[in-house]
Amino acid sequence: MMPLLARLGLSLLALAMGSPASAQEPAGDGCQAFRWNVSAERALFAGAGKALDAGRDAASAAPLLPAQLAVVRLPAQDTVNYARPPAKPRLADGAHGGLLRFTVPSDGEYRVALSSAHWIDVVDGATLLPSLDFHGASGCAAPRKLVRYRLPGGRPLLLQFSGAVDSTVRVTVTPEP
């Protein structure tokens, strides 16, 4: 049988009872919920970004600069031709999507951070690059999620957005700290 230890005072359920108004946001600032070190991303997302229009295909993909915030307008997803089909199929209903292109200076691990719940893929030539890990805080938009990749340096890569209704997304590409 499982030995049952004496109960610790700690374990009592604490019912924090605020007024209905103060109870609107019980868990505080959703951007405090990250377990990764997101200080670089948080700083970039706090600034003004460069406005971009995402492309509808690889040829029209707009250029994204590493370590800078971009504020990207996305067209309706049903008008987009992806270079590769997104790795996670989602319905395009009401969704906005599109493509950016970017180049990282050297081989290494990088993160793409974004303000929305879009599915993202990084395409290198004809290949979808596998992600190494991802992390997010659903109560935060600055950023909301981060995806970690090992990226080849010095050649253009595509960043594809799909599967979420937001028509703008703020995005950064930064080296893994």
Place this chain on the structure above:
Amino acid sequence: MSRPAAWPLLLAAIPLLAAAAPTPRVAFTGSGDPEAALLPLDAEARRLRDRGLALFNTDHVAAGTEGAAAIDGLGPVYNAASCDACHNSGHRARGPIVDGPAPLPLVIQLGTASGTANASPYGAVLNAQALPGVAVEGRATLRFDHLDGRYPDGQPWRLRRPRYPIDAVARARLPAGTVIRPRIAPPVFGMALIEAARLPSPGRFGWQAAVPSLAEQTAIAYAHEMGITSRLRPQPDCGTGDRACLEAANGGVPEVADRDFDAVLALQRSLPVPAEAPLAADAEAAGRALFIDTGCSGCHVVQLPVDGIAGLDTITAWSDLRSHDLGPGLADRDLADRPQPTRFRTAPLWGLAAARAKAPLLLLHDGRAASVEEAILWHGGEASAARAAFEKQTATARALLIRWVEGR
């Protein structure tokens, strides 16, 4: 949301069905694996499954969102916007489970000592997210302390024991008798086999085997975890007196079209059970014998009869799919921290090898056990004899048994 890690994509995984064949196993890498199907699909069935996969993966949106009639109706209170956010490409939820805010796939159900749900002003589930302008119902924090013990041979062990303080609740106190029932999202592969199992009573889905059918379980998921209505659940999980929730705009009646509901069922029924990672032949046989001799197979049964799948008589889910009382250590607790007798379904051990490859492991109904050894050491109640037999073994035998279980 969840992303498949860099897994080898093994194509042409053919279902192996033969009379009295073992459970069909394929190299299932995740729900996105286009070739993985439990049973052969014709073109029409394939289209339905593919639509189901897209629906499973898509974040649902607020009622009335332009161009999104098929996926609107989320909330207004909910826990996650897609099935995949919790069910991780068909695999069990992704970790880690550590001190801090309860992660999204760890759902806090609210019950009463007598087992009835819906006794709270928040309905059956404490919804931790809400649409803009609507109050979140409340959130739980995870707090671990440790339980230390020793095997009879003196070797020490340590378990992490979770508590679930509720940070805040939006409108009203939880009634004194409320039982907090933390539940982690289980895998959703092999569902067609669980549906087909021949059992003495209908209940078989969920950590407590309380739900009789996949359709019912899916309707509950839409209503309780996403705030979305379907033909089997015309109401979302609003608490009594939650005007904002009860009066919220809807995204259709019901919000999930019947055909889309069927597509999500088809997707789940198509997901095969991941392949085992057997040990070398001698160790495999010895490990299996230990598992049986120790009494594990009393509940984690070797074979379960199935009905209605051509060419298949039994499956090896390593579960009787029945519920058992494993004692107060695992039992749910009320607000005064008193354990309430709780019966859990013998957790199927199939798919553990795949889960381990996607470490960290989250085992048991609330993901508290980070290893097979910890999971075994939480067994009490009806499993006390098996647990004691495990503890009495030599360290070598225990290690072999654990490795064998890890390979299922």
